[in-house]
Amino acid sequence: MSFMQVVDLKVHYPIRGGFFNSVIDWVYAVDGIDMEFEQGKTYGLVGESGCGKSTTGKALIGLEKITSGKILFEGEDVTKDRKSRTSHFHREVQMIFQDSHSSLNPRKRIADILAEPIRNFLHLPPREEMKKIDELLEIVGMPADSKEKYPHEFSGGQKQRINIARALATNPKLIIADEPVSALDLSVQAQVLNFMKDVQKEFGLTYLFISHDLGVVKHMCDYIYIMYKGRFVECGTKEDIYENPKHLYTKRLLSSIPASTPVGREKRKSARQAFEKVYEKHIHKAFDENGRVYDLIPLSDTHYVSASSKKEIV
Numbered sequence: 001m002s003f004m005q006v007v008d009l010k011v012h013y014p015i016r017g018g019f020f021n022s023v024i025d026w027v028y029a030v031d032g033i034d035m036e037f038e039q040g041k042t043y044g045l046v047g048e049s050g051c052g053k054s055t056t057g058k059a060l061i062g063l064e065k066i067t068s069g070k071i072l073f074e075g076e077d078v079t080k081d082r083k084s085r086t087s088h089f090h091r092e093v094q095m096i097f098q099d100s101h102s103s104l105n106p107r108k109r110i111a112d113i114l115a116e117p118i119r120n121f122l123h124l125p126p127r128e129e130m131k132k133i134d135e136l137l138e139i140v141g142m143p144a145d146s147k148e149k150y151p152h153e154f155s156g157g158q159k160q161r162i163n164i165a166r167a168l169a170t171n172p173k174l175i176i177a178d179e180p181v182s183a184l185d186l187s188v189q190a191q192v193l194n195f196m197k198d199v200q201k202e203f204g205l206t207y208l209f210i211s212h213d214l215g216v217v218k219h220m221c222d223y224i225y226i227m228y229k230g231r232f233v234e235c236g237t238k239e240d241i242y243e244n245p246k247h248l249y250t251k252r253l254l255s256s257i258p259a260s261t262p263v264g265r266e267k268r269k270s271a272r273q274a275f276e277k278v279y280e281k282h283i284h285k286a287f288d289e290n291g292r293v294y295d296l297i298p299l300s301d302t303h304y305v306s307a308s309s310k311k312e313i314v
Ligand SMILES: Nc1ncnc2c1ncn2[C@@H]1O[C@H](COP(=O)(O)OP(=O)(O)OP(=O)(O)O)[C@@H](O)[C@H]1O
Pocket: 013, 014, 027, 028, 029, 047, 048, 049, 050, 051, 052, 053, 054, 055, 056, 212
């Protein structure tokens, strides 16, 4: 049963010009899309740069003016701008952006950044509020003393964890993640993706995962929307899309992912042993039986991606 439905959503941007700065044309950034969201699932929104992914995410959360169509959240019509939406919606739907740095106010301590949503939505007494901040930092694997620090004192991956902690503060149902790892180093990307999956399991979250990278989406998503010039050319389960793509554009996108490289059982075992033994788990390197070093990015216990060739190792 879906808790959010998007019906024939359109976002058109006017292009102004001429002497009177009048509308001379339109950009059909989102041009009639339908979506549904069920609890606990991850939805992928994929397509090339400029196809309308970010505009869709921003329109869903109310940051972009909707030209026409409808968004229903738990039966309530929320097709309005952000200010006019109910606090229930703001609490239940959160967004994480690609740029982990600029989404955190550099002048505020982490404690104040995390306290903001708690104050706005949960209204906890001071002691409970501090407890909640500690809990959030623990969930995202950050030390408790992080709360006294400022954003610039953290790495990109840590900042994205803090952004996720802030998104989790209101116990949301849906998190819209717009390219959440594409600005991070390759090795950190996998950590953040895995961590997002863990948090999802723990809290029954739904994700809308916006990405141009079909390789990453494959590991994250249950259901995928393929976007091209503001429309969905194909949508379906991960299996539908990856095993039986129908649309030429999907096939083209898929063909741009580096081919999968299944590695034999022995190689996998030795790579894993080396990975654990030599580099003590946290450094993503492994040797194969010929002594070659691999930079491996663990996507799960059994899936790795080579950092250099981006090939998948199962
Ligand atoms: N405020 C705006 N005014 C006019 N056109 C815009 C505006 N914002 C986005 N666009 C245009 O709308 C289209 C969709 O942009 P959008 O950012 O949603 O694409 P995207 O798929 O997220 O791309 P990317 O992956 O590069 O972020 C693009 O042609 C873009 O130039």
